[in-house]
Amino acid sequence: MTVANSIPTFSPDTDPLDVIRWALSAYPDLLMPSAFNLNGVVLLDLAVRAGYAGEVVFVDTGFHFPETLATRDRLVARYPELTFVTLNAGAHPDDGQTMPELHQSDPDACCAARKVQPLQAYLRQKQPSALLNARSREQASTRADIPFVEEGVRVKLNPLAHWTREQLEAYATEHDLPVNPLYFDGFISVGCWPCTRAVRPGEDARAGRWAGKGKTECGLWAGEGRL
Numbered sequence: 001m002t003v004a005n006s007i008p009t010f011s012p013d014t015d016p017l018d019v020i021r022w023a024l025s026a027y028p029d030l031l032m033p034s035a036f037n038l039n040g041v042v043l044l045d046l047a048v049r050a051g052y053a054g055e056v057v058f059v060d061t062g063f064h065f066p067e068t069l070a071t072r073d074r075l076v077a078r079y080p081e082l083t084f085v086t087l088n089a090g091a092h093p094d095d096g097q098t099m100p101e102l103h104q105s106d107p108d109a110c111c112a113a114r115k116v117q118p119l120q121a122y123l124r125q126k127q128p129s130a131l132l133n134a135r136s137r138e139q140a141s142t143r144a145d146i147p148f149v150e151e152g153v154r155v156k157l158n159p160l161a162h163w164t165r166e167q168l169e170a171y172a173t174e175h176d177l178p179v180n181p182l183y184f185d186g187f188i189s190v191g192c193w194p195c196t197r198a199v200r201p202g203e204d205a206r207a208g209r210w211a212g213k214g215k216t217e218c219g220l221w222a223g224e225g226r227l
């Protein structure tokens with residue numbers, strides 16, 4: 001998939017709203033996956049302000065914190081103009097989708113089965129021309145170079161690429177967004193409960209994900225199975 005013919009001249013200071021507005025005109029069928037972290041909640045609000053009224057797709061791995069599912073439910077109530085889709089709804093740790101404790105022995109395989117495959121299958125069915133994504137450069141060294149418009153298996157639009165955590169927090173406060181309460185306990189990036197710990201002072205925002213496992217990405221945005 002290639003990027004649209006004419007990309008405006010964006011700069012690091014370009015307002016994310018302008019990037020989203022352009023994205024909606026260039027890729028009207030774009031789709032928005034989300035795990036409802038701080039970045040995701042901010043992007044969702046900006047997208048609605050820009051006129052997005054499509055799907056927000058969440059994958060239930062069966063290992064989400066109750067606070068994450070409650071955050072999703074608060075967003076569903078707040079944005080009736082959006083269609084929230086939960087893939088693998090009702091998954092739970094003993095549902096047989098993966099071997100017990102696979103998240104300990106082989107987290108890549110667990111993420112592939114419980115997170116990447118359900119979303120890949122949905123995207124094969126929907127065939128969106130682009131994905132709206134909430135990653136920002138500051139989140140991790142592996143994300144330090146992401147552009148607003150990212151070519152790849154699918155075009156990814158990353159309107160928050162240049163926003164700092166301070167900007168995201170300020171936006172969330174200003175607009176009274178329903179941020180996952182775990183965020184305020186140091187869970188700056190919240191994934192599944194067996195694979196997430198609070199971030200310590202001075203660490204990357206994503207340092208609490210798969211800590212000690214030598215793994216930094218779930219596979220949705222990096223690696224062979226990336227979206």
Ligand code: SF4
Pocket residue numbers: 061063102103106107108110111112114115191192193194195218
């Ligand atoms: S984050 Fe952990 S529990 Fe969740 S899918 Fe990946 S390995 Fe499995």
